[in-house]
Amino acid sequence: MNKRFALIIVLLLTATPVFASAAGFTWAHFLFGGLEQPLVELGIDPVPILDLLIVAFFLIAAAFFAGKPFRKTDMLEPSGHANLANFAEVVVSAILNFLSGTIRHGVGARPILPLLGTYGLFILMLNLAGLVPGFNPPTDQFNVTIAFALIIFIMTHVLGIRQHGASYIKQFLGPMPLLAPLMLPIEIVSHCVRPLSLSIRLFGNMTGDHKVVLIFTSILAVGLPIPFMGLGILVSVLQAFVFVLLSAIYFELAMSEAH
Numbered sequence: 001m002n003k004r005f006a007l008i009i010v011l012l013l014t015a016t017p018v019f020a021s022a023a024g025f026t027w028a029h030f031l032f033g034g035l036e037q038p039l040v041e042l043g044i045d046p047v048p049i050l051d052l053l054i055v056a057f058f059l060i061a062a063a064f065f066a067g068k069p070f071r072k073t074d075m076l077e078p079s080g081h082a083n084l085a086n087f088a089e090v091v092v093s094a095i096l097n098f099l100s101g102t103i104r105h106g107v108g109a110r111p112i113l114p115l116l117g118t119y120g121l122f123i124l125m126l127n128l129a130g131l132v133p134g135f136n137p138p139t140d141q142f143n144v145t146i147a148f149a150l151i152i153f154i155m156t157h158v159l160g161i162r163q164h165g166a167s168y169i170k171q172f173l174g175p176m177p178l179l180a181p182l183m184l185p186i187e188i189v190s191h192c193v194r195p196l197s198l199s200i201r202l203f204g205n206m207t208g209d210h211k212v213v214l215i216f217t218s219i220l221a222v223g224l225p226i227p228f229m230g231l232g233i234l235v236s237v238l239q240a241f242v243f244v245l246l247s248a249i250y251f252e253l254a255m256s257e258a259h
Helices: 002-023 027-041 046-067 084-100 110-129 142-172 177-219 226-255
Strands: none
Touching: 046 084, 046 110, 046 142, 084 110, 084 226, 110 142, 110 226, 142 177, 142 226, 177 226
């Protein structure tokens, strides 16, 4: 009986996106319908912005309730039961350990954890939102991903200048003064390409993944999309991981000594 019930739930979940799409239903319109018209009048597509706000609200609420026990004490005693606070501790510790293995110079990984940890969880939830009926993944919009990448670009050079001061320019001049006229424009171009690389990779992969799920859902709503939704979860996790990994590498390169 339980297996039948689980199968029915899975089939309903795979069929729901096509019904939601056919009805034109979106959670953004349902929750913030009054905010759509002012954004449309300004020439702004309201759906990605409103979907961003919905995901951000749920993450902020989850962080508030997960962090509540930690605001009372610095260390939690194991309760023997799985709860939101324990899960959050495991996730944050895993992200910090990962960043500590990449960022070894300068301020270290811990001060950067709030930025890259938030980025990782936020991008992951935005990616996964595309698999929920009534949501479109905001990360399949280039103007969203380029905004994320530009923040990383700015922070990279802020950290580099903070760590090295005026000598940060040496990282752009190459290993010897003779090569400086050649290396300087090459390094400037390579640094300017980084935000484009970050944003296009995330935008392109999420757009392609979302289109594949929609195409196979429109062919046969029940059953057929299941493996592609599983692939969509994998792509969502990988793209969030790659974004955080490359950002951590850029920070490490900016704060390390030039060779």
